[in-house]
Amino acid sequence: MRAPGTPWARFSAWLECVCVVTFDLELGQALELVYPSDFQLTDKEKSSICYLSFPDSHSGCLGDTQFSFRIRQCGGQRRPGHAGEKHGDSGAPASLQREPAHYFGYVYFRQVKDSSVKRGYFQKSLVLLSRLPFVRLFQALLGLVAPEFFDKLAPCLEAVCNEIDQWPAPAPGRTLSLPVMGVVLQTLLPAPVVLPSVHELDLFRCFRPVLAHVQLLWELMLLGEPLLVLAPSPAVSSEMVLALTSCLQPLKFCCDYRPYFTIHDSEFKEFTTRTQAPPNVVLGVTNPFFIKTLQHWPHILRVGEPKTSGDLPKQVKLKKPSRLKTLDTKPGLYTAYTAHLHRDKALFRRLLKGLQKKRPSDVQTAVLRRHLLELTQSFIIPLEHYMASLMPLQKGIVPWKTPPQIRPFRQDDFLQSLERSGPQLTCVLKGDWLGLYRRFFKSPHFDGWYRQRRREMAQKLEALHLEAICEANIELWMKDKSEVEVVDLILKLRERLVRAQGHQLPVKEATLKRARLYIDTAIGSLPKDLQAVLCPP
Known part of the structure; x- marks a missing residue:
């Protein structure tokens, strides 16, 4: 049973809602069901979910296929999460934190022949809507739930949602056992279904x-360059886009990305306008129409159907954008960019x-991911230093003085520091590192x-200042201070306590206890009427 007074609190720590999208002869793609039924989606969001939950008609996906999409939240009221939700993000890597302004849609689409349906085909999608980028986990969950749902429909869905509402919160650093439909999804430890992590894709297969x-x-991603990925299906499109955006880890991907995008999307005009430079977005599409529409984009990657075995597949060729021909383009990376x-x-x-x-593919993926991780770290470490x-x-x-300021970041000073502490210390790759940093400074990722x-450093500075105050002699300080100065200190200490308790300041518990004691001491030194104002009954 769900805890009283907190409807769907645990459920909403993982998912916003579950949607069922079906094909209606009169309406086209239509939202058949949203569960829990009280979750509010705007008309714009409903329309986007409907269009993005089905492959483009020319993809011809028969049978079952899985893919994912990402949409901007368009207003509406979000279901309040449980109390630990905000804190749950604090220990997670930046790339795995929930997105406040976007929804991820994880789709399981089925299209099979069915003579009982007028069109001759059963077409339906089960969609998990979440703010968490846990691709692997939610794909595994759909792999268990969707086939059962397509057989038994709504009652099965309600039971699954109730099970998810019993799951522990997605706390970073913990091995979680997540029971669903008689199976336990468990990360890191052996179990009936083992997921090495909640998010990692089979990077080698994608690349x-x-x-x-x-x-x-990797350089194009680092610099936040606009990239169009044209693939034969939503599954290949979404996996390639997610693989590309994950190759900067541990650096957070700060640009927009759409694993699967269609001409029906509400942002179609925004992304395809020629009146301004292409936006910093990685766009995954399956409709060749986009090649014609986005010919002005600087980088276009066209990939074919993935090969699962045998020798290394034919590598896509590097081609100049001028070789881009409308609609009949062969697989290739069309760009004038020269790697640094x-x-x-x-x-x-x-x-x-x-x-x-x-x-095994997972070993190949580990080799590739380690290479990309070391490359990103070699690039970021000099910036960190x-x-x-x-x-x-x-x-x-x-x-008792305002702490000194963090000094400004001067790009020229940083570039000069590379001679003695640059990426050459940790990376054997040669090339124009300085040119890469210069372009990086202009990117959304920098x-x-x-x-x-800078936010983390400011919080650290505030925490160190609080520690310095708590190590000083407050009674000696108060001897020659006015009531206004004492009240000012009390209010500042209280504000910092609130921030520290909200996990916004890295402060030890002993410092917090001392701060509370100082507040009590300072209040006790004031006249009774002021004490009553500061500590009302």
Whole structure:
């Protein structure tokens, strides 16, 4: 049973709602069911979900297929989550935190011949709507639930939602057992269904046709360049887009991305206008019409059907955008971009050798992911070192004075620091690292990284200042202070306590206890009428 007074609190820590989209002869794609039924979606969101839950008509997906999409939230009232939801994000990597302004849609689509239906086909999609980018988990969940749902329909869905409402919160760093339909989904530990993680894709399978260009694609992602991915199906489109946006880990992907996008999307005009530069977005599509519409985009990747076995598939060729022909374009990466870094040929040979030796795909994925992780870390570490040097020294933090400011980030100073502490210390790849950093400074990823680091440093500075106050002698300080100054200190300490208790300041529990004691001491030194105002009964 659900806890009284908190309807769907645990459920909403994982999912916003579950949708069923069906094909109606009069309406086309239509929303048949939303569960829980009180979840509010705007008309714009409903329309987007309907169109994005079915493959484009020319994809011809018979049988069962899974894919995902991402849409912007268009107003509406969000169901309030449980109390631990906000804190649940605090320990998670930035790339795995819930999205406040977007919904992820995880789709299981079935299209099979059915003579009892006028059109001759059964066409239906089960969609999980969430703010969490847990692709692997929700695909596994759909793999269990959808086939059962298509047989038994609504009653099965209600039972599954009630089970999810019993799940523990998605707390980072914990191994979770998630029971559903007689199976326990469990991450990290052996179980009936084992998921190594909640989010990681089979990166090697996704990147097989573009292995020769993985580093170039990594650079395009790092710089937040607009990229159109044209694939034969929503499954291939969404996997390729998600693989591309995940290759910057641990750096958070700060640009927009749409794993599957159609001409019916409410943002179609916004993304396809020629009156301004293409937006910083990775767009996954299946309709060749987009090649004609987005010919002005600087980078277009066309991929074919994935190969699951045998030798390395034919690598897509690097072609100039001028070779882009309307609608009949062959697989290839169409771009005028020249990579700043030299290609790691040793990685390519290692993966090719793994294929020849029939090395399991998850091992190949681990090799590829480690390479991309080390590449990103080699790029980010010099930025982290320089950023740390902008932090005021701890000895400059005095209890009763405003703490010193974090020094500004000066790009030229950073570039000069690369001679002694650049990526060459951790990465063997040669190339124009300086040119790559210069372009990175203009990207949304630099802005996102810098804002996050500066916020963390400001919180650390505030925490160190609070510690300095709590280590000082407050009674000695109060001796020659006016009532206004004492009240001002009380209010500031209270504000910091609230922030620290909300996990916004990295402060030890002993410091918090001392701060509470200081507040009581300071209040006790004031006249009774002021005490009554500061501590009402």
